[in-house]
Every structure is written in structure tokens, then in C-alpha cells.
Amino acid sequence: MNTPAKTRIVGAPVARKEGVDKLTGRARYVDDMEREGMWYGATVRSTIPRGLIRSILFDRTVDWSEFAIVTAADVPGKNQIQMIVADQPCLADGMVNHCDEAILLLAHADKTKVRAAVDAVRVEYDPLPPVLTIEESERQKTVVWGKNNLLKSFLVKKGDVNGAWSRAAHVVEGEYRTGAQEHLYIENNGVIAECDAERGVTLWGSLQCPFYVHKSLMSVFDLPAEKVRVIQTETGGAFGGKEDYPSVIGSHAALLAMKSGHPVKMVYDRMEDLAATTKRHPSRVRHKTALDGEGRLLAMEIEVVTDGGAYSTLSSTVLSRATLHATGPYLCPNVRIRSRSWATNTVPYGAFRGFGAPQAIFAVERHMDEIAAAIGMDPVELRRRNFLRGGDTTATGQVMREPVILDRLLESALKESDYYAKRERFARENECSAVKRGMGISAFFHGSGFTGSGERYLNSLAGVDVTREGEVRVLVSSTEFGQGTNTVLTQIAAETLGIEYARLTMAPPDTKIVPNSGPTVASRTAMVVGRLIERASRQLLDVLRKDAGLGEQFSGEEFFAACERLRAKKGEVVSLCRYEAPPGIYWDDATYQGEAYPAFAWAVQVAQVAVDTTTYSAEVEEFWAVQEVGRVLHPVLAGGQIEGGVAQGIGYALYEKVQLANGHMANNQMTNYIMPTAEDVPPIHVYFEEMPYAHGGYGAKGLGELPHDGPAPAILNAIRDATGVSFHAIPLLPENLFERMAEKEPVAEGAAV
Amino acid sequence: MSTQWVAIQMQVNGERREVRVPPMKRLLDVLREDLHLTGTKEGCGEGECGSCSVQMNGELVNSCLVPVLQAADTAIETVEGLAHDGKLNPLQEAFLRCGGAQCGICTPGMLMAATHLLERNPQPSVAEIREGLAGNLCRCTGFIRIFESVVAAAAESRTREAPHAG
Numbered sequence: 028m029n030t031p032a033k034t035r036i037v038g039a040p041v042a043r044k045e046g047v048d049k050l051t052g053r054a055r056y057v058d059d060m061e062r063e064g065m066w067y068g069a070t071v072r073s074t075i076p077r078g079l080i081r082s083i084l085f086d087r088t089v090d091w092s093e094f095a096i097v098t099a100a101d102v103p104g105k106n107q108i109q110m111i112v113a114d115q116p117c118l119a120d121g122m123v124n125h126c127d128e129a130i131l132l133l134a135h136a137d138k139t140k141v142r143a144a145v146d147a148v149r150v151e152y153d154p155l156p157p158v159l160t161i162e163e164s165e166r167q168k169t170v171v172w173g174k175n176n177l178l179k180s181f182l183v184k185k186g187d188v189n190g191a192w193s194r195a196a197h198v199v200e201g202e203y204r205t206g207a208q209e210h211l212y213i214e215n216n217g218v219i220a221e222c223d224a225e226r227g228v229t230l231w232g233s234l235q236c237p238f239y240v241h242k243s244l245m246s247v248f249d250l251p252a253e254k255v256r257v258i259q260t261e262t263g264g265a266f267g268g269k270e271d272y273p274s275v276i277g278s279h280a281a282l283l284a285m286k287s288g289h290p291v292k293m294v295y296d297r298m299e300d301l302a303a304t305t306k307r308h309p310s311r312v313r314h315k316t317a318l319d320g321e322g323r324l325l326a327m328e329i330e331v332v333t334d335g336g337a338y339s340t341l342s343s344t345v346l347s348r349a350t351l352h353a354t355g356p357y358l359c360p361n362v363r364i365r366s367r368s369w370a371t372n373t374v375p376y377g378a379f380r381g382f383g384a385p386q387a388i389f390a391v392e393r394h395m396d397e398i399a400a401a402i403g404m405d406p407v408e409l410r411r412r413n414f415l416r417g418g419d420t421t422a423t424g425q426v427m428r429e430p431v432i433l434d435r436l437l438e439s440a441l442k443e444s445d446y447y448a449k450r451e452r453f454a455r456e457n458e459c460s461a462v463k464r465g466m467g468i469s470a471f472f473h474g475s476g477f478t479g480s481g482e483r484y485l486n487s488l489a490g491v492d493v494t495r496e497g498e499v500r501v502l503v504s505s506t507e508f509g510q511g512t513n514t515v516l517t518q519i520a521a522e523t524l525g526i527e528y529a530r531l532t533m534a535p536p537d538t539k540i541v542p543n544s545g546p547t548v549a550s551r552t553a554m555v556v557g558r559l560i561e562r563a564s565r566q567l568l569d570v571l572r573k574d575a576g577l578g579e580q581f582s583g584e585e586f587f588a589a590c591e592r593l594r595a596k597k598g599e600v601v602s603l604c605r606y607e608a609p610p611g612i613y614w615d616d617a618t619y620q621g622e623a624y625p626a627f628a629w630a631v632q633v634a635q636v637a638v639d640t641t642t643y644s645a646e647v648e649e650f651w652a653v654q655e656v657g658r659v660l661h662p663v664l665a666g667g668q669i670e671g672g673v674a675q676g677i678g679y680a681l682y683e684k685v686q687l688a689n690g691h692m693a694n695n696q697m698t699n700y701i702m703p704t705a706e707d708v709p710p711i712h713v714y715f716e717e718m719p720y721a722h723g724g725y726g727a728k729g730l731g732e733l734p735h736d737g738p739a740p741a742i743l744n745a746i747r748d749a750t751g752v753s754f755h756a757i758p759l760l761p762e763n764l765f766e767r768m769a770e771k772e773p774v775a776e777g778a779a780v
Numbered sequence: 781m782s783t784q785w786v787a788i789q790m791q792v793n794g795e796r797r798e799v800r801v802p803p804m805k806r807l808l809d810v811l812r813e814d815l816h817l818t819g820t821k822e823g824c825g826e827g828e829c830g831s832c833s834v835q836m837n838g839e840l841v842n843s844c845l846v847p848v849l850q851a852a853d854t855a856i857e858t859v860e861g862l863a864h865d866g867k868l869n870p871l872q873e874a875f876l877r878c879g880g881a882q883c884g885i886c887t888p889g890m891l892m893a894a895t896h897l898l899e900r901n902p903q904p905s906v907a908e909i910r911e912g913l914a915g916n917l918c919r920c921t922g923f924i925r926i927f928e929s930v931v932a933a934a935a936e937s938r939t940r941e942a943p944h945a946g
Contacts, residue, residue: 040877042876042877043876043879043881045884046875046876046881047868047876048884049881049883049884049887050862050863050868050872050875050876050881050884050887050891051819051859051860051862051863051868051872052817052818052819052820052858052859052860052888053819054884055818056818056821056885058818058821058822059812059818210919211917211919212883212885212919213821213823213829213831213883213885213886213917213918213919214821214823214883214885215823261884262883263821263883263884263885263886264882264883264885264919264920265883266919296825297823297824297825297826508883509882509883509884509920510882511882663877663878663879663925664879666879666925667879667882667920667921667922667924667925670921670922670923670924670925671882671919671920671921671922672922673922674921674922674923675919675922696824696826696828697823697824697826697828697829697917698826698828702917702919703922704914704917704923705909705910705911705913705914705916705918705923705926705927706910706911706914708922708923708924710924711922711924
């Protein structure tokens with residue numbers, strides 16, 4: 028088994044690179060910035076889910092000559108947001124397909140005037156019938172997207188599913204649903220744009236993927252690459268919510284800058300951000316599973332369906348990840364997964380931590396407990412009998428070439444949580460208590476990096492350079508939004524170059540300065556980009572030794588002296604590396620067979636839950652998360668990622684409900700969209716088993732998304748353990764508990780009053 | 781809006797400041813726009829998230845809910861007042877060491893709430909910390925390392941203030 032190499036800086040809890048700025052209030056988020064002569068932008072949005080725009084009326088009491096006004100007709104290039112499919116208009120043109128769709132933009136020097144002016148614009152519609160649920164979309168009676176409402180579908184086949192049913196000792200079926208989830212980053216979406224004929228478009232913003240926004244701006248403005256510049260500002264949380272949406276708000280602000288001749292700031296307030304920006308895809312997953320007499324999986328037939336919203340945005344790739352995580356971390360000889368994403372007239376759903384995996388894992392991990400109950404087996408034992416192990420083959424035919432240590436993670440989780448003793452004790456105590464306690468488990472994997480051939484297509488470039496001022500800079504478009512990009516990448520460079528962590532800095536996340544190291548998504552930064560930084564740093568050392576007389580052993584001064592000698596010779600000190608796929612990675616997009624991910628991170632989570640049968644509230648009392656994520660590069664940051672992901676997963680399971688009313692988010696405030704607070708989050712115990720991955724930065728695999736995948740099924744499994752009632756949908760609110768449990772307990776009948 | 785602008789005086793981080801603003805302008809906006817103290821953040825604008833937390837005469841307030849008129853002649857403390865001579869205070873140091881800040885947007889408000897708590901209760905239990913920070917939302921950390929940061933800062937102040945044995 029691999030053991031971590033001895034390192035000085037990698038693996039050490041060095042201070043977060045931008046930590047002091049964040050702790051002193053000096054960090055500059057986009058709303059903290061101003062530009063000379065800056066105006067403020069605002070958006071007029073649709074109030075119906077689907078219809079034709081008949082007319083746009085301007086209140087005559089407002090002096091509109093003071094305002095810059097932008098409609099679809101003003102777009103100089105293509106009126107499209109460039110995602111996977113360019114079906115989403117930058118501004119609605121004659122028709123709206125969801126509530127809160129942008130129709131018209133306004134800018135003014137006075138922030139309060141522009142907000143008031145939004146209400147002084149009235150849009151008249153000829154409404155069309157909307158499609159608001161997955162089921163309506165599936166029926167295809169009303170077609171609202173393409174020929175048949177189908178945004179994307181996949182089929183994965185392994186073995187012979189049809190032949191398995193007759194041989195099975197048990198066949199268990201179940202249907203599971205998940206709701207939308209809002210990212211609720213504490214900093215709303217926001218940007219500042221400038222536009223002039225000479226320099227083109229410059230955009231500062233709170234965003235994850237500078238080159239995604241760059242691509243959309245080039246298309247909206249019909250400008251060459253060098254005339255568009257995107258700079259990420261300090262970003263106050265993202266979680267996927269700033270992967271695709273900044274292309275929309277960024278285009279809007281830039282159009283207003285073009286029309287007004289002023290820099291334009293657009294920062295959404297909370298209500299607008301909640302109503303208009305993306306959320307996690309709602310899902311419905313159906314399982315039909317065949318098992319033999321010993322509880323071994325014989326066949327899994329899985330139907331995964333997501334609600335994609337009005338435009339396709341990232342629905343195809345989210346569906347892909349849901350499909351590839353649908354079987355969970357289990358070996359099954361016969362599998363058929365059919366997945367579809369359907370269009371509805373709601374705000375497009377988008378990227379959110381986990382990216383389809385939490386939906387798929389909720390279903391399969393809930394289903395495992397239903398199977399266990401149906402065949403009378405311990406849910407832990409059922410999982411253990413079916414775990415994928417080294418050498419096994421997944422549904423896509425991927426052979427597990429790296430060791431898989433799920434058994435070890437499971438044993439550790441059981442021991443640390445005292446799982447069996449607690450289950451037994453709770454079963455005894457629950458008899459005579461209004462508060463019912465239970466223990467629930469989930470086991471899962473999460474593929475690190477882009478799916479299939481994705482990393483090859485991205486073809487990322489990253490590296491390091493050395494400035495004349497004696498700073499080593501990491502050159503990446505990979506962004507920091509809390510998860511620790513700055514710290515981890517500079518740790519890797521400092522480690523490899525053999526210099527002090529303090530001498531390392533991040534080059535500004537500016538498309539004019541840094542190469543395209545790909546988007547900051549998919550748990551790929553530490554593993555894929557980290558590896559590029561490790562290679563580029565090693566390459567720089569080789570060049571310094573070969574061309575600038577750097578010795579085998581060297582001090583910091585000797586390193587920088589050699590850098591200056593190299594600069595004198597070559598004019599610059601820079602080292603870049605391009606992505607190279609690990610050997611043996613093969614993927615076929617047509618058949619959905621092959622190596623779905625270069626590596627998987629693995630986890631087992633345990634939830635201890637208390638259900639109060641007086642108030643019908645469910646509370647997570649304690650939580651254990653045990654995982655293998657390759658090498659842990661920074662113990663404090665890694666632990667923080669796990670805890671934060673678990674907390675979001677708890678919210679997903681028990682608190683966070685997006686209430687749609689005719690396609691508009693009705694609870695678009697922090698007052699009524701409820702996330703876990705300091706008083707709701709239980710103690711979370713985090714354990715890492717380290718298994719360095721040969722092709723990740725210093726052995727790292729992906730870690731950011733993994734922890735969000737497991738809490739919801741673990742919690743609902745614990746609720747089943749506590750109450751004996753199975754719940755199949757999240758969020759699970761007290762009213763849902765009441766509904767089912769009150770009907771289950773006709774106790775009051777005939778009781779003495 | 782034809783509101784009369786008024787002159788408002790406040791003590792901000794120990795310095796006397798005067799602004800001419802509409803009296804109903806939010807304290808948050810006066811701090812950020814008129815005094816250029818952008819460390820105080822807006823997260824929700826309705827008093828739910830606590831990102832705009834500052835101290836007003838020693839009370840913890842959501843500055844998005846305070847019309848500046850109400851802050852006239854008060855002493856306001858913001859995140860910018862915590863570090864002295866470029867040196868982080870023990871609470872900030874603890875946040876840095878323990879991983880109490882991730883994206884950083886809730887951090888100024890969280891630091892102000894924790895400061896307020898520790899001033900009243902220098903050795904809080906974890907339950908008291910949870911209660912003291914319940915008005916401040918953090919979406920990144922799951923709060924665990926924020927609690928640890930406050931515990932660490934409290935422990936450090938205990939060490940510093942403990943009389944030398946002997």
C-alpha cells in the first residue's frame with residue numbers, strides 16, 4: 028500500500044494564503060470595489076413562467092433619458108449564453124420560458140433610482156401553458172423545449188438485466204425524490220463591467236470559472252479573445268452557483284457598460300439572487316433490484332430523471348454524473364441505467380456541489396436500507412457483501428485498479444460511532460420515550476475530476492513563474508472561493524521547489540495574465556491542477572539546474588540568484604505544463620463505457636438522529652464522516668471541507684425547501700429559506716484514511732464534493748431506524764413527518780381523556 | 781426622494797467621524813459607502829445572516845437594520861478595528877489557525893459576534909458559543925471550526941491572564 032512521501036509543507040497546516048486579508052476586512056469582494064464614474068445596473072424580469080412578450084411599457088412619470096436601457100436588440104453578437112448547448116438567450120427575445128428571466132436591463136448613476144425604475148417598466152404578455160413538473164414534461168403534451176422536452180438522456184448497460192429477475196431470491200423496488208437546493212453562498216452574484224472600443228470588455232466578478240465567462244462575453248459581443256478580459260474578485264462562496272451564472276450577469280453588466288459608456292456594477296440583492304439564479308436539480312430515481320439468497324446483488328435496473336428547468340445549461344453533465352453514481356459503490360453483474368433530464372418552465376437548474384451525485388446516492392443508499400428491511404438483513408452487512416473491491420468492474424466496465432478500502436472505512440465508521448451498541452440502546456430506550464433515536468449509514472464514492480474524456484478536452488495548462496521582486500507565482504485560472512485553492516496550490520509549488528511557503532503567491536486570477544487551467548469545479552483542482560503545478564515546478568528546477576547553474580542542494584538565495592541568471596539568458600522565468608491523462612484512461616461517449624473517472628474518493632458516513640414525536644422535528648445529534656481522498660494536502664482545510672459539506676447535506680435532508688409558486692421561488696428570502704445555523708449543526712467527527720493517488724498533486728484526489736453526497740440518505744436511514752417509518756423524499760420537514768407518523772399511530776383512539 | 785440630509789457624528793473604531801447622509805440610510809451603507817469601511821458585508825439585507833454585524837455602544841447589531849440616525853453619537857466597532865498596528869488580535873489569530881474562515885464573507889460579522897460574546901463571557905461553553913453565534917450564518921465551514929476558533933481564543937486569553945504560579 029502507498030504511504031505518503033515525507034514532505035515539509037504539503038500536509039502541514041500552513042496559514043490560509045489569503046487568510047489575513049479575510050480576517051481584517053481588507054479582502055476585496057466585488058461589491059467592495061468602485062470604478063471612476065460607475066453606474067448601477069438592474070434587471071427587469073418576467074413575472075410569468077411562459078409566454079410571448081406583447082409589449083414593454085415605460086411609466087411616463089420617469090425621465091428615461093437619464094437611463095441606459097438594453098434589450099435583446101442591443102446585443103452586438105449572439106444573443107446566447109455559451110454553455111454546452113447555446114439555447115439560453117442572454118436577454119429574452121419575444122418570448123419568456125421561465126419566471127424571473129431577464130428581459131430588459133437598466134443602468135443609472137443613482138443606485139436607488141435604478142431600483143425604483145425596474146418597477147416602472149411593465150411587460151405585457153400573451154401567456155402560453157407552462158410545464159412545471161417532471162411528470163408534465165415527460166407526458167410531452169405541451170412541448171416547451173426542442174422537439175420533445177428531453178434535454179439529455181443516457182443509457183448504461185452491463186450484463187443481462189432481463190435474465191436476472193427469474194433467478195432472483197428477492198426483487199425490491201423503490202422510488203426516491205429529491206428537491207431543489209439553493210447554494211446560499213453568503214455573497215450574492217455580482218460583477219463590474221467596463222466596455223470601450225479600444226480595449227473591449229473588462230469584467231470583474233464573483234465567479235468560479237473566468238474562462239467560461241470569457242467565452243460567453245466573446246460571443247455576446249462578437250469580440251476576439253484578446254478583447255475580453257475577465258478578472259475574478261474575492262469570492263464569497265460559490266458551491267457551483269458561480270460556475271455558469273456569472274456568464275449571464277456578466278454579459279448583462281457588460282451590455283449596460285457598452286450602452287451607458289460607464290463602468291456598471293450589478294450586484295443582486297438576496298431576493299433577486301434566490302429567485303433568478305440556478306439551484307440543484309430536483310430528481311426522481313426508481314430502483315428495481317434483484318438479489319440472491321445471500322443478499323448479493325444480481326441486477327440493478329435504475330431510472331434517473333432530473334428536472335433541468337427552462338434551458339439546458341449544465342443539465343447534461345449533471346445527469347451524466349448522476350448516471351455514473353447511480354449504482355453506488357457496489358458490484359453488480361447486471362446493470363441497466365436509463366437517465367433523462369426534462370425541460371420545465373422554471374429557472375434553469377445548474378451546478379451544485381456533488382453535481383448529480385447527491386441525488387443518485389440519496390436514492391441508492393436509501394434503497395439499500397429498504398432492501399435490507401425487505402430481506403431481513405442488517406443494512407451494514409448488506410452493504411459489506413456488495414462493496415466494490417480492488418479488481419472489480421463498475422457498471423461502465425471500469426476496473427478498480429487502485430486499492431479500494433471501503434471495508435476499512437466502514438469498520439472505522441462503525442467503531443467511532445459505536446454504531447451497534449447505540450442502535451441497540453436506542454431501540455430499548457425508544458420504547459418508552461417520545462424522542463425516538465436511531466442510527467443511519469451511507470457508503471459512497473465520488474469520481475474526481477471531469478467525467479470520461481472531459482479532462483482530455485479541457486487540455487489544461489498551468490504553471491509557475493518567478494517575478495523580478497523575488498516572488499514565485501502560481502499561474503492558474505483555478506479560483507479561490509473558500510475551499511483553499513490558493514493555499515493548496517502554493518503549498519505544492521513551495522514543496523516541489525524547495526523554498527519557503529511565504530515566498531509563494533497566486534498570480535491574479537485574470538484571463539490576461541494566467542493560462543487556462545480549466546474550470547474550478549468537479550473536485551479537480553487539487554488532483555488535476557495540483558499535479559500540473561507539481562510537474563511545472565519540477566520542470567523549473569530542471570531548467571534552473573541545466574541552464575542556470577543551480578546546485579542539487581540550494582538555499583533560498585541561491586534559488587532566486589539562479590532565477591535571475593535564467594532571466595538574463597531567456598528574458599523570463601516561467602514554467603508551464605499541459606494535462607497528460609494517466610495511462611490506460613479510455614472512455615467511449617457513444618456507449619458510455621470505459622473509465623468514467625481517473626480516480627474515486629470513498630466515504631462512509633453515520634448519522635445519529637433524534638425524532639421528537641411531539642413536535643415531529645428531526646434533529647441530527649452527531650455525525651461521523653470517514654473518507655479516503657488520496658493524500659490530505661492540508662489537514663485543517665480538508666477537515667473544513669468535510670464539515671461544511673456535511674452541514675449542507677444536513678440542510679438538504681431536513682431544512683432546505685425551494686417553494687415554487689407557478690414557477691417562481693416564493694420563499695426567496697433567508698427568512699423563509701432555512702439553512703442550518705450554529706445551533707442546528709451537530710458535532711461532526713472527521714477521519715481520513717490516506718492513500719496517495721499516483722496521478723494527483725502530491726497524491727491528492729478530489730474532496731470538495733464528496734461530503735455532500737452522503738448525509739441525506741444516512742439521516743433518512745437513521746429516521747427509519749428510529750421510527751420504523753420509511754421516507755423516500757427530501758427535504759423531509761416536520762409536516763412530512765407528521766403526515767406519515769400521525770397516520771401510523773392511531774393511539775388516541777379510545778384513550779381516556 | 782427629497783429627504784433632508786443630516787450631519788451625523790459617530791465614534792468609529794475609536795475615531796470621531798462625521799457624515800452628511802439621509803437619516804434613514806442604513807448604517808451598513810454609511811460604513812461601506814461614506815466611510816469606505818467595506819469590511820462589513822451585506823448578505824441578506826433583512827437581519828437574518830449577520831454578515832453586517834457591528835457593535836453599537838457595545839451591543840451587537842445588524843447594521844442593515846439600523847438607520848444611521850439611530851447610530852448618531854454612538855460608538856461603532858467594525859472588523860477594521862480588531863487588528864492593531866497590522867497585528868491580528870488573538871481571536872483573528874485563532875480563526876486563521878483553526879480554519880474558522882473559508883470564503884471569508886461571513887467572517888467579519890462572525891468575528892464581531894464572537895468578540896461580543898467573549899467580552900460578556902470570556903470562557904463560554906460550546907453550547908454558549910453556538911447560541912452566541914446563532915445569528916450569524918456561515919455556508920462554508922459547517923461552523924465546527926468557528927466554534928474551535930472561539931474556544932482556542934478563550935483558552936489563550938485564560939493562559940494570558942492566569943497569574944503566574946509561585
